Amino acid sequence: MMKKIVMAGALLTLAGCVQVDTYQAVVKAPAPAGLEGFWQSKGPQSAMVSPEAIATFIVTKDGDTLDCRQWQRVxxxxxxxxxxDNQVYNVTSSLDIYPIERNGNTLEYDRMTLTRVERLTPECEQAWKKNQTASKTAQ
Incomplete structure (x- = not known):
């Protein structure tokens, strides 16, 4: 009996997990209203390596993203x-999966709080341009 209860609990816990086997198999979804744009950490974040580290998250209208983190390198x-299941996730090319929760101009992403910004840091802007060029070449 106890074994069945433990197994039932384990199954319920696993039911909420999201699994992706290959990046190519992920069906890209367009950005929900208000999610498109540039999002950036502000001040120290416990999920970051250092208080000086900056996290930037870019979302396009079509659903392409770039997770850019910078500290001593980018x-x-x-x-x-x-x-x-009515939840928006970012799936990175290395198969990391992060739920995204937006509340106005604040975004909860990978245990961080990001706010909407108008401009990217120069380092992430360069990475974004490089990524766009590489994705156009791959198509």
Missing amino acids: IAEPGKLMNR
């Missing part, structure tokens, strides 16, 4: 939006 990970 790490930029392209991705795409995915809808599953």
Whole structure:
């Protein structure tokens, strides 16, 4: 009996997980209203390596994304939006999956709080342009 209860609890826990086997298999979803644009961390974030680190998240109307993190170097990970069970996720090309919650001009993403910004940092802007060029070449 106890074994069945433990198994039922494990199944319920796993039911909320999102799994993706290949990046190519992810069906890209267009950005919901108000999500398109540039989002950036403001001040220290516990999920970041350092208080000086900056996280930038770019979302296009078509659902393409770029997760750009910078501190001593820039790490930029392209991705795409995915809808599953009325929840929007960002799926990166390395198969990291992050739920996205927007409340006005604030975004909860990967244990960080991001706010809408008008401009990218120069480093993330360069990574964005490089990513757009690479994706056009791949098509």
